[in-house]
Every structure is written in C-alpha cells, then in structure tokens.
Amino acid sequence: MNNVTTSKFKGLTTFDLKIIGIILMFIDHIHQMFVPMGAPSWLDWFGRPVAILFFFVSVVGFSHTRSKEKYMMRLYVGMVIMTLGSFALQKIIGYEEVQLMNNIFRDILVGTLMMYGIDKISEGNSNKKVSKIVWGIVIILFPIITSGILLSLMSNPNTVMVAVQIVTFVPALLFTENGLMVLLIPLLYLAKDYRWLQCTLIALAALFYFFQGSTQWMMIFAVLPIMLFNGEKGRGMRNFFYVFYPLHIWILYLISAYVYMH
Template sequence: MSSFGLKMLALVLMIIDHIAQFLPGMPIWMHWIGRLAAPVFIYCSIWSFTYTTDRKKYFLRLYLAGVVMSFIQWSLNIPNNFFRSLFSLMVILYLIECYQKNADFGKKFVVYLCWQAGTIGLCVILLSSFFLPETFVVYVLTSIMGSIFNLEGGLIYVLLGVIFWLFRNQKKKLVVGFCIFDIILFGLTTTSIISLSLGWLRFHFPILTIPVEVLEYLLDTVIGLPPVELGGSMWMENYEWMMIGCLPFLLVYNRKRGRSIKGFFYIIYPVHIVFFWYIGRLL
C-alpha cells in the first residue's frame, strides 16, 4: 500500500471517529475504529520526514496548519489539532537525527529544552493570572509558540512516532516496539497505577506534595495521561490501546508515494471537523 493509500485509509477512520465525537447518539464502536487513524497518520509523517527534499517547507506547512487550526479550536472550543502533534514529532525527530549525525546536538537540545520549558512556564503563568482567555492560551498561543503544552494526545503520540521512525527499516522491531508501547499504554490507562502511586507518595512523603502536584499537572497537560481519567473501562473510556489494530496496514506499506493531491489533507482536516461540529450543534 502506498503512502497515499495509507493516508486515505486513515482519513476514513478519522472521519468515522469525528462523526462519533461531534454527532450525538453515535455508537462507541465508531471511536474504537477511530483509534487506528492517528498511528497511521504518524507513520506516514515519519516517512514524509525521511523522504522530503525540503524539510523546512515541510516543517513550515505543519506549523502553519497547526496555527490555522488553533484559531478554529479557539472558536469552537474543541481539542482537535493533530497538526501540532505532528509538528512537535518532526522537531524531535530532527533532534534525534542531529544526535545520530553529531550535528551540534548538544546546543540544539539545550535550546529545545529552554524553548519548551519557557513556553510551558508562560502558559502556566497566563492561565493562573487570567490575563488571557484560557482557550486562547491552550489552543492559539501554544500553537504559535510551537509548544508541547496541551498537544492532542500529548507526548504519548510523539513517543509512538519516535518508535516508528527508529524502526522504520526493521519490521520485526517495529512490531515488537509497537506492541510493547501498546501494552504499557494499556497498563497505564486501564488501571489506577499512576494515581495510586502518586497518592502513595503524597501520603508517605508529605514533603513531596508540591512536586507530585506538578507531576500530575504535567502528566495531564504535556504527557497525555491525566491521572483523574485513568483506570476507566477499557471498552467505554480508555480504549486508546486499540490503536494496535492498525499494525497490519503499516506492515504492507510499500514505500511508494502513490497519488499526490497537494494540500488535500491539510484542507480536509479542518473542513470536515467544522462541518460535523455544526451538524452536531444543529442536532
């Protein structure tokens, strides 16, 4: 299957998921199917990163698409902006490649850490001061700054992209890496191990109360594992683990580009979301 074929498959799966998200009364199984979309898009993006002849333009397209989508998020108050997640993934892949090639990795890594720590700190300050609307800060400002704060899916999806990229030429390791990732995600989301562990630390080591609260906040806003939402039903609430179902499609990728429709996926993403949001409001 070509890259275009994978993207079209992911698009259909994503639309099914968003129909269930925005239209009332839809069955839960539509969300189960939708879990397969994000990993397929991530997989296609890591190959785009590998094959593109102009990474600056590729980065810029993702960044601008994320900024445009952030204003739609702000207007509709919705969490959907996967462009930001893909942009953050591309930046981290670039850093990993710099490390592998000994291309000033140390300096770039320090700049990246300062950049992200600064943007997260600024967001926290602005959210605490009520100087700007909360939705503007978490959607628009984070996108403009290229921050990892409040990414759709959190850094969990970025980590999955890193796994895909590291093992992109080794299918057996890709399968093992994806399975291990999914098993760990299943364990963390469908049990209360994180919440119980944090509670144990807070109870037995009161001096760690503030650091634990900071960790809980970062788990929610950066990592993508909000403690209060963990431990729910594996079928009705925390079903992200179902993403493993896309693995067969990744394995049949033939490394060919396939048909090219420039800009199509950048346009259809916000358009279909806005469409279903309005339909949902009418219903």
C-alpha cells in the same frame, strides 16, 4: 487462448495508508460531534489506530522530503490555522456541547521537531561538531520546555489568558491532542530501518493503554497496514489532507450544532 491478466497485491503505499487513516478518522469524528445526540461509543473505536497511522506516515514523509524546513513550516501553518479557525467557529456558533480540541498538525509538528533534532545530533556526531549536537538536543527539548512554561503560566490566574494565546503559536508536547503518545514519532524515526521494531514499539504502547483500561489499546490494529507498507509513495495527496482535515471537522461541527439546536 485468451491471456488472463491477474493483478497481484503489491502492498500499501503512503497514499493508501493516508486514505485508511482518513476514513477511520471520519468515523471517529462522527462519534465526537454527535455524542449529544447519542452517537454510540463504539464509533470511537475506529479512530484509535488513526494517530499511529499518521505518525508512521509522518516518519516516512519526513525521511524523504526534499526540504525538512518547509515540511515543518507547512505543519506549523496548519496548526495555527486549525487552532484559530476552531476558536473562531466556536465563538460564532456558541455550541458548547462539543469542544473542538482537534489538531493533529500540532502532534505531528512536535514529533517532526524531535526528528529534526535527531538529525542534527546525527550530523554533529558525523562531523564531530559539538555545537550541532547541542543544537539538536535543544530542538528535541523545545516542545517539552514550552510545555512546562505554559503549564506554569496556566497555574496563575493572572497569566492564564496569556498562556491560552501562546498555545496557538507554540508547539508544546503536553498540549498536543494525543499527549505523550506523540513521543512515538521520534521513536519510530529512530527505528525507521527496522519495521519489526517500529511495530514492537507500537505494540508496547498499546499494551500500556490496555492495562490503563483505555480503548487507545486498539491502536495495535495500525500494525497490520504498516506491515503491509511497500515503501512507495503512491498518488500524491499532501494538499488534500491539509484542506480535508480542518474542513471535515468544522463541517461536522456545524451539522451537529444545527441538529442539536433544531
């Protein structure tokens, strides 16, 4: 008798979630880059769950990383390189029909800072150290405070260029790609031991966008792969994502510019 080996589905790993996110993101960015050529708006729908998938993965990654400081530093370097690279590319090419505003590194960094602050507050509560609690609160509020300062600088014609330069190097909540939706990261972190609660938070946010008439409500579809997450890391691809994210955006931008100008 032949032994038949049957493979059973064991759920999705962090690697699988990242791959799903990257594929959907790539389709979304095709829409973004080729809008001047009439790219159909429905391509944009594929990207609606992407931020949520990466937010969830960042919560998992931050919870298990050996050095949370190094984790944040990698995101910070990614944020700065992405901002400077996109700015330089647009200046060199001069293709104004598409604006490079993408920087998921900034979103995740802001969310990670808030997770870090939550950890400090938790440590302060455990050790009865008020200083750590205060420090944690300061860290959480930092991206919010910087947002207020930058908005104030931008409202003044004399300081607007200074603000633009500062944005490159300072994580600010209101200057993230996804805005207030980034607050889901610390919320998902607080609920990290309760998957059902994480999915409920995502569903509530999706409901908000639905009543706002925004296609961002389609973020609800991120719940399915998140529910299938098995808690395992899977294959490592950290460096791949840090390289792939800016490169695919810049390459698509160059292709779009070439097609449009010819």
